[in-house]
Amino acid sequence: xxxxxxxxxxxxxYYKNGVFHGVHYGDFHQDCSALxxxxxxxxxxLLQTDAKRRILFDLYHTDLSSEVLEYxxxxxxxxxxxxxxIAFAAQPKELRKLKRAIRKAKPISLxxxxxxxxxxxxxxxxxx
Numbered sequence: 001x002x003x004x005x006x007x008x009x010x011x012x013x014y015y016k017n018g019v020f021h022g023v024h025y026g027d028f029h030q031d032c033s034a035l036x037x038x039x040x041x042x043x044x045x046l047l048q049t050d051a052k053r054r055i056l057f058d059l060y061h062t063d064l065s066s067e068v069l070e071y072x073x074x075x076x077x078x079x080x081x082x083x084x085x086i087a088f089a090a091q092p093k094e095l096r097k098l099k100r101a102i103r104k105a106k107p108i109s110l111x112x113x114x115x116x117x118x119x120x121x122x123x124x125x126x127x128x
Contacts, residue, residue, distance in 0.1 A: 006041035018127020020054035052084040059090035077107035087122035
């Protein structure tokens, strides 16, 4: 039976002889309250098991304001024990803001991260 996470992504998603967990935080534009509610649901879902996961965060078409970045840093800190590798997909400007925020807040090691505009490249990196 297929299992889906709170964001509607297949969990676990099989790709090129590997597997990862997709998280769709995209298309929220400036709707912070709906995004934060979904982040909380996804966090509870990820914390249900002790397994470390390869995770893809789709952040396309979500404005990474300072408020959103602060919430994401808290979220990454909470789920850090469940992250084996993590890739972030978004527009270049948003990726720069996200990388700066992670470098400053240090919720996870940058060595575990990939920042890309091409989700297929991100997926390939995750399962390699």
